[in-house]
Amino acid sequence: MMNSPGKNKELHDLLNTLLKESSARTVLLISKEGVCIDETGDTSYINTTALGALVAGMFSATREVARMVGEDQFSILLQQGEKRHIHVSLLAQSFMMVVIFEDLQAIGRVRYESNKVAEKVVHCLRRDPRDGGRDAEQLSVPDFREYALNLIDRIFHS
Amino acid sequence: MAYINYDNKEIAFKIVYFGPGMSGKTTNLLHVHKALTGHTRSEMVVLDTEEERTLFFDFIPLELGMVEGFALRFNLYTVPGQIHYEATRQLILEGADGVVFVADSRPTEGERNLESFRLMINNLLYYREDPTDFPLVLQYNKRDCERPISTNSIQNELKTGPITCTEAVATRGLGVMETLRDVSRMTVRRFQL
Numbered sequence: 001m002m003n004s005p006g007k008n009k010e011l012h013d014l015l016n017t018l019l020k021e022s023s024a025r026t027v028l029l030i031s032k033e034g035v036c037i038d039e040t041g042d043t044s045y046i047n048t049t050a051l052g053a054l055v056a057g058m059f060s061a062t063r064e065v066a067r068m069v070g071e072d073q074f075s076i077l078l079q080q081g082e083k084r085h086i087h088v089s090l091l092a093q094s095f096m097m098v099v100i101f102e103d104l105q106a107i108g109r110v111r112y113e114s115n116k117v118a119e120k121v122v123h124c125l126r127r128d129p130r131d132g133g134r135d136a137e138q139l140s141v142p143d144f145r146e147y148a149l150n151l152i153d154r155i156f157h158s
Numbered sequence: 159m160a161y162i163n164y165d166n167k168e169i170a171f172k173i174v175y176f177g178p179g180m181s182g183k184t185t186n187l188l189h190v191h192k193a194l195t196g197h198t199r200s201e202m203v204v205l206d207t208e209e210e211r212t213l214f215f216d217f218i219p220l221e222l223g224m225v226e227g228f229a230l231r232f233n234l235y236t237v238p239g240q241i242h243y244e245a246t247r248q249l250i251l252e253g254a255d256g257v258v259f260v261a262d263s264r265p266t267e268g269e270r271n272l273e274s275f276r277l278m279i280n281n282l283l284y285y286r287e288d289p290t291d292f293p294l295v296l297q298y299n300k301r302d303c304e305r306p307i308s309t310n311s312i313q314n315e316l317k318t319g320p321i322t323c324t325e326a327v328a329t330r331g332l333g334v335m336e337t338l339r340d341v342s343r344m345t346v347r348r349f350q351l
Binding site for chain 2: 008011031032033034035037038047049050053054057060061064139140141143144145147148149151152153155156157
């Protein structure tokens with residue numbers, strides 16, 4: 001299944017470029033809180049929500065390992081499997097770009113292409129997401145709270 | 159602080175279940191997963207050891223619906239209760255918007271509750287959260303045990319001041335949704351852009 005582009009087309013195009021240039025199967029962008037921000041490629045075989053939480057946890061754990069050996073952070077993680085492999089790069093200490101690929105010999109290209117788009121992705125992410133958009137203006141916090149509280153009462157009942 | 163994605167129009171809150179080992183944190187999540195139906199719940203991720211004790215964390219994403227054009231999501235996590243997983247506990251608490259402390263009401267568990275509660279407070283302080291102004295619900299679980307501890311024992315011992323408390327028997331689902339509702343309400347009330 002190919003995913004349709006999100007609202008941030010520039011960001012989605014960058015992930016698409018990475019997907020194509022590295023011949024990967026899937027590319028995901030995950031926040032350090034574990035939220036999947038964008039995805040492209042075939043995602044039919046994975047639960048991207050769960051994967052987001054797990055990758056974020058994995059990266060947090062790895063950061064502690066890095067500190068133990070005198071590093072601030074390991075910027076890249078590689079998990080090698082039988083058929084599929086995962087390359088994770090840490091972006092701006094807050095985001096993780098996950099590339100799932102099947103040809104292990106393409107690891108060099110995956111690393112090169114990930115590195116190539118990383119700065120542009122960070123640039124996209126660093127822009128205030130509210131710039132130029134009306135969504136933030138339209139989100140009324142008092143109304144949001146009121147409707148959210150109603151929803152909570154309706155769904156989380158005993 | 160809640161995660162807001164303006165592109166995907168999504169607002170996500172992170173709720174963490176904290177407490178001593180075997181107090182019933184995973185059981186709480188299992189009941190939530192069982193109680194919710196349809197599009198609200200997703201697959202639950204459980205990472206446990208061979209002894210069925212949480213090794214890394216359990217995770218369940220809940221999608222409540224659309225609010226003001228944004229999808230409202232609550233991501234529930236547990237931390238491992240066992241004392242030697244302190245590093246993992248601290249990591250999972252990072253970015254939490256609300257915490258449920260699951261205390262074990264058995265009279266033999268008083269000291270372990272206190273020790274775990276102190277750790278939670280220290281972890282919140284580590285992330286520069288003011289524990290007195292943070293969405294926190296103290297759930298006294300296992301209320302069906304013999305001679306359960308009083309529901310203000312932790313507050314009195316640690317002189318915490320008032321904390322929202324619930325009573326639960328998570329194995330039977332009693333008090334689980336009330337706890338989730340209370341912590342979710344507190345979290346949403348604190349929401350700001």
